[in-house]
Amino acid sequence: MTTGFFTSVDEVTTRLAEAGYLASTAVATTVFLADRLGKPLLVEGPAGVGKTELAKAVAAVADARLVRLQCYEGVDEARALYEWNHAKQLLRITAGRDETWDRARTDIFSEEFLLPRPLLTAIRGSEPTVLLIDETDKADVEVEGLLLEVLSDFQVTIPELGTVTAERRPFVVLTSNATRELSEALRRRCLFLHLDFPDAELEERIVRLRVPGLDAALAASVVSVVGALRAMELRKHPSVAETVDWARTLLALGADTLDDAVVRATLGVLLKHQEDIGRATEKLALA
Amino acid sequence: MIAERLTAFVQALRANGLRVGPSETVDAAAVVEVLGLAHRERLREGLAAALLRGEQQRAVFDATFDLYFPLRVGALETPSTEVAELRDRLAAALTANDQAAMALLAAEAVQALGRYGNSPASDGYSASQTLDRLRPQILLARVLAALRADRDSAPDFTERLEADEIRRRIQAFRGMVGTDARRRIAELRGTDRIARRAVAPTVDQIDFLYAGRDQLTELRRAVRPLSRKLATRLAARRRRASHGEIDLRRTLRRSLSTGGVPLRPAYRHRRPQRPELVLLCDISGSVAGFADFTMLLVQALRAEFSRVRVFGFVNRMAEVTELISPALGSSAQRILTEAQVMGLHTNSDYGTALGEFADRWLDAVGPRTSVLILGDARTNRRDPNLPALRLIAARARRVFWLNPEPPSLWDSGDSAATPYASVVPMHPCRNARQLGALIERLLPV
Numbered sequence: 001m002t003t004g005f006f007t008s009v010d011e012v013t014t015r016l017a018e019a020g021y022l023a024s025t026a027v028a029t030t031v032f033l034a035d036r037l038g039k040p041l042l043v044e045g046p047a048g049v050g051k052t053e054l055a056k057a058v059a060a061v062a063d064a065r066l067v068r069l070q071c072y073e074g075v076d077e078a079r080a081l082y083e084w085n086h087a088k089q090l091l092r093i094t095a096g097r098d099e100t101w102d103r104a105r106t107d108i109f110s111e112e113f114l115l116p117r118p119l120l121t122a123i124r125g126s127e128p129t130v131l132l133i134d135e136t137d138k139a140d141v142e143v144e145g146l147l148l149e150v151l152s153d154f155q156v157t158i159p160e161l162g163t164v165t166a167e168r169r170p171f172v173v174l175t176s177n178a179t180r181e182l183s184e185a186l187r188r189r190c191l192f193l194h195l196d197f198p199d200a201e202l203e204e205r206i207v208r209l210r211v212p213g214l215d216a217a218l219a220a221s222v223v224s225v226v227g228a229l230r231a232m233e234l235r236k237h238p239s240v241a242e243t244v245d246w247a248r249t250l251l252a253l254g255a256d257t258l259d260d261a262v263v264r265a266t267l268g269v270l271l272k273h274q275e276d277i278g279r280a281t282e283k284l285a286l287a
Numbered sequence: 288m289i290a291e292r293l294t295a296f297v298q299a300l301r302a303n304g305l306r307v308g309p310s311e312t313v314d315a316a317a318v319v320e321v322l323g324l325a326h327r328e329r330l331r332e333g334l335a336a337a338l339l340r341g342e343q344q345r346a347v348f349d350a351t352f353d354l355y356f357p358l359r360v361g362a363l364e365t366p367s368t369e370v371a372e373l374r375d376r377l378a379a380a381l382t383a384n385d386q387a388a389m390a391l392l393a394a395e396a397v398q399a400l401g402r403y404g405n406s407p408a409s410d411g412y413s414a415s416q417t418l419d420r421l422r423p424q425i426l427l428a429r430v431l432a433a434l435r436a437d438r439d440s441a442p443d444f445t446e447r448l449e450a451d452e453i454r455r456r457i458q459a460f461r462g463m464v465g466t467d468a469r470r471r472i473a474e475l476r477g478t479d480r481i482a483r484r485a486v487a488p489t490v491d492q493i494d495f496l497y498a499g500r501d502q503l504t505e506l507r508r509a510v511r512p513l514s515r516k517l518a519t520r521l522a523a524r525r526r527r528a529s530h531g532e533i534d535l536r537r538t539l540r541r542s543l544s545t546g547g548v549p550l551r552p553a554y555r556h557r558r559p560q561r562p563e564l565v566l567l568c569d570i571s572g573s574v575a576g577f578a579d580f581t582m583l584l585v586q587a588l589r590a591e592f593s594r595v596r597v598f599g600f601v602n603r604m605a606e607v608t609e610l611i612s613p614a615l616g617s618s619a620q621r622i623l624t625e626a627q628v629m630g631l632h633t634n635s636d637y638g639t640a641l642g643e644f645a646d647r648w649l650d651a652v653g654p655r656t657s658v659l660i661l662g663d664a665r666t667n668r669r670d671p672n673l674p675a676l677r678l679i680a681a682r683a684r685r686v687f688w689l690n691p692e693p694p695s696l697w698d699s700g701d702s703a704a705t706p707y708a709s710v711v712p713m714h715p716c717r718n719a720r721q722l723g724a725l726i727e728r729l730l731p732v
Contacts, residue, residue, distance in 0.1 A: 009322070009326075009329055025328050025329060025332055026332040026335075026336075028329075029322070029329045029332040029333050029336070030332060030333070030336040032321075033318055033321060033322070033333055033336055033337075036321050037314070037317055037318070037321065039314070041336075044341075044342065045342075140523075141523075178341075178342075178512065179515055179516075179519055180516070180519045180520075181516055184306075184340070187340045188308065188310060188311065188340075191314075191336040191337060192335070192336050192337075192339050192340055192341075193336055194339075194341075194342040194345065196342075220445075221444060221445045224445045224448055224452065225444070225445060225448065227448075227452070228448040228451060228452070231451065231455065233507075233508075257444070258444035258445065259444055260444070263444060284447070284448075285447060
């Protein structure tokens with residue numbers, strides 16, 4: 001039942017760190033549990049905290065193939081699961097005009113004419129696989145129904161061929177920004193992880209890992225300013241990705257300490273709404 | 288033993304309004320088996336992963352977890368009883384941001400300062416008494432001074448953020464004191480009983496009438512996700528509705544050209560309509576939290592209505608549409624100071640306010656307008672002025688009255704709920720969950 005990538009929580013932490021992903025206790029524990037219990041991991045949280053990155057990092061450390069299903073409004077069975085290659089089927093029929101109907105019919109619904117899409121690909125393979133179902137909340141409700149079969153039994157039913165069951169369970173990560181409420185049934189099949197902004201200490205380590213040239217004291221200042229912004233009532237709080245961007249900007253500008261002028265000039269890297277910038281300027285008492 | 292504890296824990300979560308099914312309990316047991324009990328924080332995260340289905344449940348979960356899997360049991364062996372000494376050590380822990388030391392100090396403080404009662408039946412521990420005696424908030428200046436003394440370089444930009452940061456640490460410490468006090472009471476009185484009583488409900492179940500200030504802030508934060516949820520649900524509903532139904536009359540007429548065979552069915556598409564919304568909010572003290580939250584929610588859903596106008600009243604009516612902005616502080620407070628919503632006295636008076644609305648703004652209400660009246664219908668024994676309400680109801684498409692009081696209290700005392708309910712439908716609306724469901728019914732398509 002297990003995917004068997006890891007043997008302990010500590011191992012998850014160290015190996016993810018080697019791949020450049022610094023995991024909090026919550027992340028390391030849930031990744032380990034998802035691996036050990038063979039359950040999909042549903043990761044929710046604000047944009048830019050590293051939900052997709054987590055799946056990529058797991059795939060990298062486990063040396064597994066990453067299969068990604070990007071969900072959007074209108075994604076359907078044909079895009080998620082499989083399609084029949086109609087053109088090839090037509091060619092096959094025209095090529096064998098004189099054979100009997102029975103042969104022709106059975107033939108065109110065989111493996112040869114199947115176009116596997118991400119879900120089927122992830123289930124059929126025998127090598128270690130990480131299946132990333134990205135932005136699940138963007139997909140329509142019908143797709144959730146489809147996912148239920150895939151995620152609870154790791155099998156897919158193709159009417160013409162029968163049921164395909166996974167030989168080897170993929171490690172499944174679903175991400176969601178919670179723009180739509182996912183169904184109870186889907187949630188029940190998953191382990192739930194709310195990935196939030198990291199605490200100051202972890203964020204400082206992330207910044208220093210991603211922006212190696214940055215001075216330690218400046219990194220601490222950067223993180224504390226971002227922390228203060230997140231404590232304000234803003235339309236969009238700066239994410240980890242934006243913290244890193246800001247650190248890079250400061251490095252590029254050659255700033256070695258923060259002062260009013262630098263912060264004021266670069267606030268747009270962190271905040272994406274004019275009214276947020278106004279509010280932050282006021283609250284930070286920028287001269 | 289651990290199985291019993293786990294099921295008791297799950298029962299307590301259920302008692303606090305979390306939906307946890309048997310399959311989740313089985314998952315939780317698997318989690319305990321895989322992780323073991325050695326790391327408390329890992330166990331917390333693991334159980335959260337198995338039992339929770341959303342972030343808004345987390346606060347309830349954490350509080351319950353702290354009761355069933357406490358950090359420590361019983362009393363500390365050598366607690367310090369000197370307030371001054373506790374303060375010194377707390378200042379040091381706050382300066383270093385040492386969470387473990389802060390948690391230990393919280394336990395010591397509760398044991399030394401929080402105890403009350405002198406008979407076994409009335410004994411207990413109080414977090415507020417502990418905090419009253421310890422007064423951690425006075426440490427702010429001291430911690431700031433210590434931080435500044437530690438720093439060798441010149442003060443930089445982040446210094447101005449430090450005060451807020453220390454305030455947050457002190458707030459966290461207050462939370463730890465609360466947690467430890469609950470643990471101590473639970474040991475005295477039985478965990479199950481305390482878990483059912485002492486844990487705060489999730490945001491969408493907070494009662495509007497009894498919400499404290501912290502909870503109101505949390506409710507305001509819940510506005511955006513709730514409005515987004517309603518808006519996406521609405522989009523899906525519109526998409527489904529746009530398929531249209533068969534228009535029988537037009538299909539029959541078309542079929543005349545094909546000899547009565549309806550070859551080309553005609554569909555009836557409903558023209559998309561956005562309703563107008565007029566909100567009449569009682570913003571007197573007793574129901575202000577409710578009105579405030581509703582106004583914000585409606586404002587956030589503005590795109591779904593072609594026009595939203597908001598009126599506020601205590602005993603006089605005033606248009607306050609311009610004064611509401613989700614970004615700013617409490618709208619209700621602004622309205623009270625900037626709009627003419629009060630006459631000579633400060634008691635709410637529905638009759639006069641409705642009458643004034645009917646006199647001055649009746650043209651705001653038309654056949655496409657839905658009117659929402661928010662308030663507890665407590666009119667301080669004045670004339671309810673039903674004709675004014677009838678006048679409004681006659682012009683509007685629909686009128687709903689949302690009452691934050693439970694129906695059992697309607698008509699008690701000075702409530703004019705039933706007279707009003709005989710004119711317009713009145714719905715009890717006590718928390719964000721109910722409000723979301725009601726607003727959804729109002730929305731177009």
